[in-house]
Amino acid sequence: MVNIYYQNVRGLRTKTVLFKRNIQLLNYDIVLLTETWLLDGVNNEELFSDRYTVWRRDRDYLSVGQSRGGGVLIAIRCDLAVQARPEWHSTAEDIWVSLKIGAKKGSLPFVLHIGCLYLCEQNQGLSFTSQLSNYADKVLSASGDFNLSDISWSSSSNANYLTPSFRSINANHSEVQDLMNLCGLNQFNNIRNHLNGLLDLVFSNGDVQVSHCTEPLTEEDSYHPALMCQINLIDLPPRTTGLNLRTTVIYFVC
Template sequence: MHTYIETHEPDVIIGTESWLFDSVDNNEIFPEDFSAIRKDRYITRGGGVFIATRKNIIAVEQVELDTDCEIIWVEIQLVGGKKLLVGAFYRTPDNRDPAYLEQLRVSLSRVRLNRNTTVCIGGDFNLGDINWANSTVVAGSNFKVQAETLIEIADQFDLEQMVTEPTRKKKILDLFFTNNSTLVKNVKSTPGLSDHDGVPLIDLNIKPQTIKQKPRKLYMFKKADMEGLQKGMGNFTSNIVSGNTTSVEHDWNEFKDGIFKCMDENIPTKMSSMRNNTPWITPEIRRKLREKQRLYNKAKETGNEEDLMKFKTIRKEVQKASKLSYWNWVRSYCINSTKQFYGFVKKLKKDSVGIPALKHQGRLISDGIGKAEVLNHQFDSVFTNENNMENMPKQEAFPPMPEIHVVTEGVAKLLRNLDASKAPGPDRLTPEILKMFTDTLAPALTHIFNKSLSTGILPTDWQTANITPIFKKGDRTAAAN
């Protein structure tokens, strides 16, 4: 899959026969710049469908369109307020159950078709005995009933089938339907994966709404002016300690702004750049990928068995070379650093689906603010309110607690024990800078802590946290899970 993405650069991937199951996380299979919505087969081996989209595309799973067949839907927001519904469907080659395709019909009937919604559904239908040029079934077909049912469904929902070139053994098994064929700029067959000779690549004339990842400012600490930093830190911290303000918020903001000012003046910066997500794809492998495409085009054009065998041979070579290069890269990346090794393993086990659409009061909430409100309601509902003072013991029964006074030595000890590699919180102060100038910053922090205790006031930053809900198990649309 990585080599296919490297070669053709798709934005959306419709996949069938994924053979995945619950214990396999997305990051173990898909590139890190893709998010995947899956419907795995749990009872028997094989099967499974997924839709993978680039992470900058806003795609939301449409659970309400799901039916009792291997089908999955996502909604992609387009520029101008329009929507694109993308579905993935799979039917096994030997499935003769007439009710199976009826589940596809039920799913399509749930789609709210209007002029602002474009529907696209693709997958391996395994019905190669259909002549889509005139929507007829080839004489002698063993699956005539199923083929006629699919033609009828396409006609019922005004769906046009766009794939015209064979995808396996001179038959069109992989299909792509849409209710707006004018958006299809091009359909071409690309070198196949697994046992399929070709994979349809669809070029749609649409513009999805995207989340633009803003470059982050990175401080280059190794090139910092340490003397300038030390002097600047000393100046603003002494002002805080000797200041006469009674506002904790003022002192904290002065502390925070002083650090950022010193960093900007004395530490060179650079903007984060996009990482190469496939560093193991070497120039030699890219050359083989181009050769594979050339041989595929030739085999498709001539229909010659010898040309087809040449294509299949180099396809195996590319797969073998890519796997070998990948594991060599993993070995070289992890062998010299325990931290990189565990970071690599952690990344593989980290699912990147994000927060799916959530059910609330019978409705499916898919927008970001709405999902945050649903989760907030869930957290609030399980919060224990302990304002009942009736059973509190009388104060006279206990001696008064002495005044708490924070000392500089204690603050300095905590700062020295910070993990400099950890990410900052909402206040954006990095542990690295706090640890680097412990002796200079500790007195100012001690002053702020003691003032907070004496006034009973917390700065706004201290009351703010980044909360990331983590899915446990069960229904992904339930906020409680």
């Protein structure tokens, strides 16, 4: 089982001491953060101990004409085999890594592709629609918050994932629908915010268990509950032909 922590932290610049203390008290395999608001002057060592390897994609404030907001981060236990995937990065704020998790003797190794995305309107630069379109193109070729509050997500009666419905159809909605259909992805987060909405989404082509984390690493924003996600690694016998790997794609969007 792989334990993944996710949170939209709404800025870490003034919370580094509290965050590092809390992360040292807990034992997550993977930590994903959106809206880090981090700058070059904040080092990874101020946030994480040497138990984790950290990948960041901080917002380029000069190009977007803003002074705060944005930024994504993935931290993974150092004893896990990880490969950075910069070739999958899009013009949106996203970051990707791949994990290869060893299997028991006689069963397939497990490959887990993890992406973390923050998508929003910017004062300058590419439009929201362009960012979403470019991100979708990258995910399709490679396979936290879309800020699309007008999508309603409904629980399925016979499955763990949720299905979308749209109050009106526009280019952004079409991109989301195409992304899910063409990549075989489902959305698994049903932990609602204080307005009964879902801004933080968890997409995967495998089964993911999502729950509310009762011990957030930093104070929760009312719009973005902290999430715990569990992926069960089921042992499967190797195939006699083809690539002997099990591959799951999971990404968190805010």
